[in-house]
Amino acid sequence: MGDKANAHPGAAGRATAADQPASVRNVVLVGHSGSGKTTLVEALALTAGAVNRAGRVEDGGTVSDYDEIEHRQQRSVQLSLVPVTFDGIKVNLLDTPGYADFVGELRAGLRAADAALFVVSAADGVDGSTRMVWEECAAVGMPRAIVVTHLEAARADFEEMTRICAEAFGADDPDAVLPLYLPLRGPEGPDGHAPVTGLTGLLSRTLFDYSSGERSESEPDEDRLPAIEEARNRLIEGIIAESEDETLMDRYLGGEQIDVKTLIDDLERAVARGAFFPVLAAAPAAEGARQGLGTVELLELVTRGFPTPLEREAPHVTTVDGRPRELKPCDPDGPLVAEVVKTSSDPYVGRVSLVRVFSGTLHPEETVHVSGHGLADRGHEDHDVDERIGALSAPFGKQQRALTHCIAGDLACVAKLGRAETGDTLSAKDDPLLMEPWQMPDPLLPLAIRAHSKADEDKLSQGLGRLVAEDPTMRLEHNQHTHQVVLWCLGEAHSDVALERLRSRYGVQVDVVPHRVSLRETFAAKSAGRGRHVKQSGGHGQYAVCEIEVEPLPGGSGIEFVDRVVGGSVPRQFIPSVEKGVRAQAAKGVAAGHPLVDVRITLLDGKAHSVDSSDAAFQTAGALALREAAADARIHLLEPVAEVSVLVGDEYVGTVMSDLSGRRGRVLGTEQTSGSRTLVRAEVPEIEIGRYAVDLRSLSHGTARFHRAYARHEPMPPQVAEKVRQQTEAG
Secondary structure, three states, X not given: OOOOOOOXXXXXXXXXXXXXXXXXXXXXXXXXXXXXXXHHHHHHHHHOOOOOHHHOOOOOOOOOOOOHHHHHHOOOOOOEEXXXXXXXXXXXXXXXXXXXXXXXXHHHHHHHOOEEEEEEEOOOEOOHHHHHHHHHHHHOOOOEEEEEEOOOOOOOOHHHHHHHHHHHXXXXXXXXXXXXXXXXXXXXXXXXXXXXXXXXXXXXXXXXXXXXXXXXXXXXXXXXXXXXXXXXXXXXXXXXXXXXXXXXXXXXXXXXXXXHHHHHHHHHHHHHOOOOEEEEEOOOOOOOXXXXXXXXXXXXXXXXXXXXXXXXXXXXXXXXXXXXXXXXXXXXXXXXXXXXXXXXXXXXXXXXXXXXXXXXXXXXXXXXXXXXXXXXXHOOOOEEEEEEOOOEEEEEOOEEEEEOOEEOOOEEEEEOOOOOOOOOEEEXXXXXXXXXXXXXXXXXXXXXXXXXXXXXXXXXXXXXXHHHXXXXXXXXXXXXXXXXXXXXXXXXXXXXXXXXXXXXOOXXXXXXXXXXOOOEEEEOOOEEEEEEEEEOOOOOOEEEEEEEEEEEOOOOOOEEEEEOOOOOOOOHHHHHHHHHHHHHHHHHOOOOOOOEOOEEEEEEXXXXXXXXOOHHHHXXXXXXXXXXXXXXXXXXXXXXXXEEEEEEEXXXXXXXXXXXXXXXXXXXXXXXXXXXXXXXXXXXXXXXXXXXXXXXXXXXXXXXXXEEEEEEEEEOOHHXXXXXXXXXXXX
């Protein structure tokens, strides 16, 4: 790793197509917004020789995929790939957004990567959402390392941050979270702050000085040795504790000096299998410098300590009809299996798909089978189509560099896949296969929209289709009850980006309107009504009279129509007409314009005319009878109630339960889960949780998650119902 003598970038340069999986590393950068992930990617790319001054994107951009929306929002909103080459190894750096609204992009990055760098700021510490992602990685055994940034901040303390990281990430074994280097600080400035100018390699006892803009090596002064030895001994003990050589600990405790090569080899194996999590420090290069502090050490860790794609288990793959299919791990000569991890629109080349190849080799201009299953509930229809792909390329800021191929284990951008969406599987057209999709977070914040103008209305459907094709964490709903178009998003920032993309990419201007929940009406007690529709205006008249009785039924019963006419007062051919009129009126509502449900409507009697009675007349009479019955009855307004499950840290349980009660919720119980978390189960009216995705994030400081599912409709309290009626009349 970075502690090896005379390590240097070697054959650093711009990334090209890899020739074998062993020469690829796929690394995702994870951390909260503002932790410095994108800056770190820039620094690593600069150190690897992939970027020079002329190649940088100007005006605040980066070598990551640059998005005008990101520039305006001052935050990353999408996954971006920066491939670099270091010491003959291609490193695919996957930069993810740190803001919770874009966790879908983070999950895509985790899917495409084989290891993770957790970037934490010495100024801000470790937040709850970063801990949750760490636990996700731990659950699947993904190797991880920790990078501490912002050491230039006032009161930044690397040793204290290492302790915090050990507490946050090393719950099972704090001694598995240890630094490989200690920061080397220069003389104090006028403000009393001593800048970090280099690093001390603990295993090699070597100082790496970056103060000149390039790394130089020297021996430490005598006065530094005691602190180095103390940290070094703890690091050695941590490495030996995770060693696969069971004799190593006995030899060490017996006083044997374990050679550095053995320690480094054991360290690399422990990191690769996710048993040891080194902590490093990094900072961008100063103006005019070629290397950022700690970037060489970090690239050495990535290329020598992180696993190759060959060490990742083959994904679960089936045929398109569901039969299991066994694959060798990362075989370039195997059947083609690749996955679209990100979809974006380019104004010049159209749709561009970022693809991770898990098996086989992908070539430009070949025909592949595109399979997309399992996201129908989010507006993504299942599909199986053959498509001819365009060019393969590697991103470099706004530019794309052509690739001749993409082997198993590597990533590439694919052009001209017009039907492919994020999460789809690419396979050979004569051997179509399907990968199990990764877990997507549920979008739980509704955004009701309508076209701003007739011209926008014509483009809205296509624009929305492209939007959800790019982002599977967004769900498109055409609500048949409220007649609203609803985009379900992960949060306010997510919805803002969706609206901006509709406007800037697809030329669609929309208006945001209040989201309506699907209310119902029902009778509170039995009532009767008489419908009389008689018109004589010359020529053929209209004549129909019917008498009905309406009584409430249990929730979920719907509309029940019963015929109890005797003596033929209503001819048999017109009884279906009465039912049709009654059901049509029930669908329109009888009080506040919401559908009528859970009643039995009984036709008791009526009158007909031998000439003037007709189907239309009895439909009208049935509707009039239902309206008259409602006028003399007490009508309940029914609201949908959701089953809500909130997974929250124990320290926020009281706050969450109190908030749910304030939303007219009924807490049903709590369950203790792992990781000092509690599952709170409650039933809450849906009208009260429209913005719960935003409010819960604030209540729990971003550490809670919730799930909602429709339970039933039930009567709304009179005071709330009256308020809704007034709003309906005013609207």
